[in-house]
Amino acid sequence: MATEKSDDRQVVLSVRDVTVGFGNKIVLDKLNLDIYRGEILGFVGASGTGKSVLMRTVLGLLQHRSGTIKILGVDYDNASEEERMTVDMRLGVLFQHGALFSALTVKENIQLPMREYLDLPQELMDELAYLKIEMVGLPPDAADKYPSELSGGMIKRAALARALALDPDLVFLDEPTSGLDPIGAADFDALIAKLRDTLGLTVYMVTHDLDSLFSVCDRIAVLGQKRVLVEGTLEDMFAHDDPWVQSYFRGKRARSVVIQEEPLAAEVEKT
Numbered sequence: 001m002a003t004e005k006s007d008d009r010q011v012v013l014s015v016r017d018v019t020v021g022f023g024n025k026i027v028l029d030k031l032n033l034d035i036y037r038g039e040i041l042g043f044v045g046a047s048g049t050g051k052s053v054l055m056r057t058v059l060g061l062l063q064h065r066s067g068t069i070k071i072l073g074v075d076y077d078n079a080s081e082e083e084r085m086t087v088d089m090r091l092g093v094l095f096q097h098g099a100l101f102s103a104l105t106v107k108e109n110i111q112l113p114m115r116e117y118l119d120l121p122q123e124l125m126d127e128l129a130y131l132k133i134e135m136v137g138l139p140p141d142a143a144d145k146y147p148s149e150l151s152g153g154m155i156k157r158a159a160l161a162r163a164l165a166l167d168p169d170l171v172f173l174d175e176p177t178s179g180l181d182p183i184g185a186a187d188f189d190a191l192i193a194k195l196r197d198t199l200g201l202t203v204y205m206v207t208h209d210l211d212s213l214f215s216v217c218d219r220i221a222v223l224g225q226k227r228v229l230v231e232g233t234l235e236d237m238f239a240h241d242d243p244w245v246q247s248y249f250r251g252k253r254a255r256s257v258v259i260q261e262e263p264l265a266a267e268v269e270k271t
């Protein structure tokens with residue numbers, strides 16, 4: 001499947017002039033966004049700005065009023081049923097709070113996308129499920145557990161294993177570290193970075209977690225005023241003069257994260 005080229009980077013998701021609304025309320029107005037192969041893009045914005053709406057729109061779960069969305073080079077709205085299915089198979093999604101089926105074991109949850117899209121013998125699906133379980137750092141005995149028997153961190157990992165079930169190219173993570181303690185969140189960030197490096201994943205991550213933004217995201221996009229207000233590196237965020245962007249990235253909480261990540265030169269000299 002062809003993907004578009006922009007500079008020498010491959011665009012795997014291209015959103016052009018997309019408008020989404022509910023009744024007479026416009027949530028996204030002619031929004032533009034590109035995501036490049038192999039990057040981890042962190043998506044931030046004040047509460048209620050439309051981060052979930054955008055993600056659901058890109059995933060085809062919400063209608064948009066105008067504009068185009070190309071995923072892996074395919075214009076989703078004008079694609080045939082077969083093309084859409086091929087695209088769907090190459091996307092992995094981790095919804096907020098994990099969203100595992102509580103009546104199914106971890107193994108059965110991971111095998112759901114396999115059952116939906118592939119026709120594989122049970123033995124092979126079991127092998128694949130154990131592989132994904134190992135990949136996300138869960139012990140093998142997690143396979144036969146139900147979500148209610150897992151900790152919050154394990155649920156996130158199990159949900160990630162399900163998102164990886166079909167070896168996707170592009171993974172959507174909706175607030176993956178919310179509800180985790182700082183160590184659990186840092187471990188989860190490290191896992192995402194490792195999977196990107198080893199599997200060549202492209203990651204679209206909605207997050208409020210400054211640690212994640214500072215430690216694993218290659219690029220950041222800020223949603224505000226119904227569009228992508230700023231996109232770029234952390235330095236671009238620091239340099240931007242929008243008040244929300246300034247207080248988010250240069251406020252007290254942000255400064256404490258930066259100091260933890262990169263000790264000030266004076267502190268390094270002291271040690």
Ligand SMILES: Nc1ncnc2c1ncn2[C@@H]1O[C@H](COP(=O)(O)OP(=O)(O)OP(=O)(O)O)[C@@H](O)[C@H]1O
Pocket residue numbers: 022027045046047048049050051052053054
């Ligand atoms: N199905 C819907 N019908 C009507 N309005 C909706 C619907 N879904 C979302 N909205 C509205 O769209 C706006 C954006 O919501 P969204 O959930 O995308 O925000 P968000 O940026 O993800 O917020 P948060 O960071 O709090 O999760 C909100 O005003 C919300 O009320």
